[in-house]
Amino acid sequence: MVKNIISVIVGYIVMGGCVFVAFTAAYRVLGAEGSFQPGSFEVSGIWSVISVIVGTVASLSGGLACAAISKNKKAVVWLAALVLVLGFVSAVMETKKKSGEVLPPRTAEISNREAMVNARTPLWMLILNPLIGVAGVIAAGRIRKLV
Numbered sequence: 001m002v003k004n005i006i007s008v009i010v011g012y013i014v015m016g017g018c019v020f021v022a023f024t025a026a027y028r029v030l031g032a033e034g035s036f037q038p039g040s041f042e043v044s045g046i047w048s049v050i051s052v053i054v055g056t057v058a059s060l061s062g063g064l065a066c067a068a069i070s071k072n073k074k075a076v077v078w079l080a081a082l083v084l085v086l087g088f089v090s091a092v093m094e095t096k097k098k099s100g101e102v103l104p105p106r107t108a109e110i111s112n113r114e115a116m117v118n119a120r121t122p123l124w125m126l127i128l129n130p131l132i133g134v135a136g137v138i139a140a141g142r143i144r145k146l147v
Contacts, residue, residue, distance in 0.1 A: 008075055022050075060137075063141050064143065080134045083130060091129070
């Protein structure tokens with residue numbers, strides 16, 4: 001039981017680390033102009049594509065880490081459930097937080113922190129991210145059985 005809990009925690013930390021590193025690198029490469037639509041905080045199309053790729057890689061990595069530590073399917077299912085629940089809670093909070101807020105036009109250069117706080121992710125992306133996470137974790141658990 002403890003091994004399963006530890007594997008879920010480690011899997012989630014691996015996912016979070018992958019997301020943080022990848023998005024920080026992507027923002028440094030793209031900058032504000034490439035990450036957002038012109039003059040706004042609405043994420044760009046390229047950012048949405050990168051988000052799908054990062055979510056897939058992160059969920060596969062987290063799922064593999066979880067499966068490698070636990071060596072059973074139950075922990076992988078727990079991690080997938082955690083990703084789903086926290087992902088949808090985050091999506092609801094993000095939608096409520098930003099629905100009534102009006103931001104001034106975006107300036108040319110903003111910090112990584114300002115970008116994270118003010119970014120406007122489309123609703124379809126907020127819904128898709130947890131689903132990508134669940135699919136990646138489950139797929140990784142199945143892949144790990146073969147390795």
